[in-house]
Amino acid sequence: MPAEQTPQEALAIVLEGREQALEKMEYWPWWYDAGYAAACALLVAGQGFPAPIGIVCVTVAIAILVIIMRKWQARTGVWVNGYSPKRARWAAIGLGVILMGLMLFSIWAGRMQGLIWVPLLNGAVAAGLGVIGMRVWMRLYRIDVRSMP
Amino acid sequence: MRAPVFDxxxxxPGRLQICAMLSAADEVxxxxxxxxxxxxxxxxxxHVKQLEDAGYLKVRKAAAGGRxxxxxALTPDGKTAFAAHVSELTRLAGIVAS
Incomplete structure (x- = not known):
């Protein structure tokens, strides 16, 4: 260890470095929220319609996700996937399970019962839950990083 | 917590902060x-070359926006070594404080 640097000072550098990375992630442009909400809505609502429409919805949703994630990555200079940290991973899994449930409900209501308004409503719910889930994930991710040893 | 190992x-100087930033994200x-x-x-x-040579860091080149x-990113070995190093700093800080 350099003679002029105490362990406390070195630990302060570690904390500062982590905070610098977290600070870069504090970027919530409208297009990211809108794109993520639209992608969640399409993924869920699309399942309630005939297969060709469902496939188009999934394709468009994936394309939106790829575009907004690449753009966010380019703007912030950082990247983190949803499943790497401990607590935040559960938020991602939880959101995935909820969306999956809404997809199944859309299939049942839209394709089997002919209730087209249900998949549309599910899509709107998924859009809101997606944006809220993303915020929850980021909050938990910060806690994960700040509680690193 | 990893077993404390000074690395x-x-x-x-510089590399500690680089590793700290990389430990908080998948890629920077x-x-x-x-x-x-x-x-x-x-x-x-x-710094990147030295961390790369030690097997602690990997570099990925990607074209985006025409450039x-x-x-x-830290490698798994890099994550392990950094965690062990921070543990050692924490241990040393505890000794100094007591």
Missing amino acids: AVIHA EFATVRDAIAVSDSVLSK QRTWL
Whole structure:
């Protein structure tokens, strides 16, 4: 260890470095929220319609996700996937399970019962839950990083 | 918590902060790290090379927006070594404080 640097000072550098990375992630442009909400809505609502429409919805949703994630990555200079940290991973899994449930409900209501308004409503719910889930994930991710040893 | 092990490669000025930034994300862009630790491209390149040679860091080049971007990430060995190093710093800080 350099003679002029105490362990406390070195630990302060570690904390500062982590905070610098977290600070870069504090970027919530409208297009990211809108794109993520639209992608969640399409993924869920699309399942309630005939297969060709469902496939188009999934394709468009994936394309939106790829575009907004690449753009966010380019703007912030950082990247983190949803499943790497401990607590935040559960938020991602939880959101995935909820969306999956809404997809199944859309299939049942839209394709089997002919209730087209249900998949549309599910899509709107998924859009809101997606944006809220993303915020929850980021909050938990910060806690994960700040509680690193 | 990892067993405390002091790592001179990680601890060197600049590299500690680089590893700390990378520990908080899956990947961080070269320019973002450079600006955060306020060094030149060449100085950061040397740090990156040393961490890469130690097997602690991997470099990924990707084209985006019509230009080449360089992304840095800790390897699994790098994550382990950094965690062990931070544990050692914490241990030393405890000794100093007591």
